[in-house]
Amino acid sequence: MASSNVDALFRPFQLKSLSLKNRIVMAPMTRSFSPSGVPGDNVAAYYRRRAEQEVGLILSEGTTIDRPAARNEPNIPFFHGEAALAGWQHVIDGVHEAGGRMGPQIWHVGSVASFLTDWVQDVPVESPSGLVAPGQPRGEAMSEEAIADTLDAYARAAADAKRLGFDTVEIHAAHGYLIDQFFWAATNQRSDRYGGATLKERSRFAAEVVKSVRDAVGPDLPIILRVSQWKQQDFDVRLANTPDEMTDWLAPLVEAGADILHCSQRRFWEPEYPELDGPEGLNFAGWAKKLTGAPTISVGSVGLSGDFMGAFSGESSTPASLEKLVDRMERDEFDLIAVGRALLSDPAWVKKVHARDETSLTDFTKEALTELY
Numbered sequence: 445m446a447s448s449n450v451d452a453l454f455r456p457f458q459l460k461s462l463s464l465k466n467r468i469v470m471a472p473m474t475r476s477f478s479p480s481g482v483p484g485d486n487v488a489a490y491y492r493r494r495a496e497q498e499v500g501l502i503l504s505e506g507t508t509i510d511r512p513a514a515r516n517e518p519n520i521p522f523f524h525g526e527a528a529l530a531g532w533q534h535v536i537d538g539v540h541e542a543g544g545r546m547g548p549q550i551w552h553v554g555s556v557a558s559f560l561t562d563w564v565q566d567v568p569v570e571s572p573s574g575l576v577a578p579g580q581p582r583g584e585a586m587s588e589e590a591i592a593d594t595l596d597a598y599a600r601a602a603a604d605a606k607r608l609g610f611d612t613v614e615i616h617a618a619h620g621y622l623i624d625q626f627f628w629a630a631t632n633q634r635s636d637r638y639g640g641a642t643l644k645e646r647s648r649f650a651a652e653v654v655k656s657v658r659d660a661v662g663p664d665l666p667i668i669l670r671v672s673q674w675k676q677q678d679f680d681v682r683l684a685n686t687p688d689e690m691t692d693w694l695a696p697l698v699e700a701g702a703d704i705l706h707c708s709q710r711r712f713w714e715p716e717y718p719e720l721d722g723p724e725g726l727n728f729a730g731w732a733k734k735l736t737g738a739p740t741i742s743v744g745s746v747g748l749s750g751d752f753m754g755a756f757s758g759e760s761s762t763p764a765s766l767e768k769l770v771d772r773m774e775r776d777e778f779d780l781i782a783v784g785r786a787l788l789s790d791p792a793w794v795k796k797v798h799a800r801d802e803t804s805l806t807d808f809t810k811e812a813l814t815e816l817y
């Protein structure tokens with residue numbers, strides 16, 4: 445890693461009741477270490493270790509709302525029910541004792557099956573139109589009643605996050621899961637008010653989720669909304685092909701109450717509309733901030749040589765320069781940067797970067813996925 449001045453990453457950040465000591469966010473990463481949906485002491489210790497070593501904001505692994513088919517792996521944690529919430533209480537208390545800040549990422553997988561296990565829910569899978577990808581049926585189309593119940597389930601999870609003392613809540617609306625299946629025309633063919641020919645119309649479900657979460661947490665707790673152009677079903681899909689389409693997509697969600705947009709890319713340095721501002725142009729988070737005025741989080745291969753989907757097929761990555769990241773953050777292109785695998789394999793990654801202890805940064809290897817440390 446070439447040495448660069450990393451001060452831009454270590455400026456404080458303040459929004460509503462959220463106060464962060466630096467700009468580095470631990471990206472949400474499913475770990476599947478919560479038997480029966482309950483995060484135990486090992487999960488609490490895993491997050492606490494990152495809080496102890498200077499991570500500014502921790503976003504939890506995806507943790508599911510109270511809908512029967514919300515998860516697609518057996519050891520994904522619930523964010524409902526007494527036992528799971530007691531586990532999360534232990535998590536947030538440990539993070540706070542270590543001086544950290546944290547929000548749960550609340551999640552419903554829609555009709556996406558896990559690519560890591562053969563496990564399937566013993567209840568019907570649900571999605572906007574009973575599809576998982578273009579022309580690929582999976583599960584049932586949700587009734588209006590199922591949608592209303594799902595909105596309530598998001599609200600209850602958010603209210604519980606606040607009650608337990610979490611500092612923010614992130615809604616997972618990315619990567620081809622339930623909310624993203626409403627955005628995507630290929631998986632949303634509904635003829636009621638949750639469907640439609642335009643992205644703006646297909647954003648209605650997400651806007652209602654955000655509104656119900658806002659009603660549940662009150663005005664001061666920041667709500668983060670995670671979105672992506674790409675889908676795990678197809679990396680090349682783009683919801684918004686122009687800035688105007690991006691405005692139609694994201695502005696109503698900010699209007700509905702999303703405070704921070706978490707713009708998921710696999711490589712943060714890739715420009716979103718290079719035809720408009722060149723090969724070094726604004727990335728997704730940069731455009732989202734420019735078009736909506738909301739603060740944004742960027743993400744994707746920070747500090748590592750390869751992108752994250754390779755991790756699931758066993759690929760390793762070596763440490764990479766932070767120079768391009770620092771340049772973009774010095775220009776305030778986006779406000780916060782999320783780091784996934786580098787923090788998964790090394791709980792001390794932020795501390796080492798801050799101390800410019802570059803020689804001790806380690807490779808990411810597939811072994812990091814097999815245990816919690």
Ligand SMILES: Cc1cc2nc3c(=O)[nH]c(=O)nc-3n(C[C@H](O)[C@H](O)[C@H](O)COP(=O)(O)O)c2cc1C
Nearest residue numbers: 471472473474505506743744745746752783784785
């Ligand atoms: C093991 C693993 C699990 C992940 N689980 C989630 C998840 O639950 N929710 C989510 O929004 N993204 C998830 N992601 C994506 C990460 O949040 C992040 O966007 C991605 O890893 C890119 O960041 P990186 O290149 O720094 O690893 C996961 C990534 C990995 C490697």
